[in-house]
Amino acid sequence: MDQNWKDNPKLSQLDRGKLDMLSQLAMQGAGKSPSQMLPYIMSAAARGKQAGMNFSDNEIDTIIQVLKIGKSPEETRKLDQVIQLMKMIK
Numbered sequence: 001m002d003q004n005w006k007d008n009p010k011l012s013q014l015d016r017g018k019l020d021m022l023s024q025l026a027m028q029g030a031g032k033s034p035s036q037m038l039p040y041i042m043s044a045a046a047r048g049k050q051a052g053m054n055f056s057d058n059e060i061d062t063i064i065q066v067l068k069i070g071k072s073p074e075e076t077r078k079l080d081q082v083i084q085l086m087k088m089i090k
Helices: 003-007 016-029 034-050 057-068 073-089
Strands: none
Touching: 003 016, 016 034, 034 073, 057 073
């Protein structure tokens, strides 16, 4: 993943702690398949909640938009599938 995603102006309103957490997630999740990403993201979300870190729906939508930048249609489709699975589990 291109590390410049953190500099996207859409993320400028995001709390620095949340941005740092996302950066760590991105590094640790690099190279994982969509089927591996779902449990990984769910576990990370649980750890974030335990630490008192909650993301608003608007923040989540913005993060997803930024993650899709520069992705192929296939990668975008896979990301959408993971998001749908997360919504069903939530």
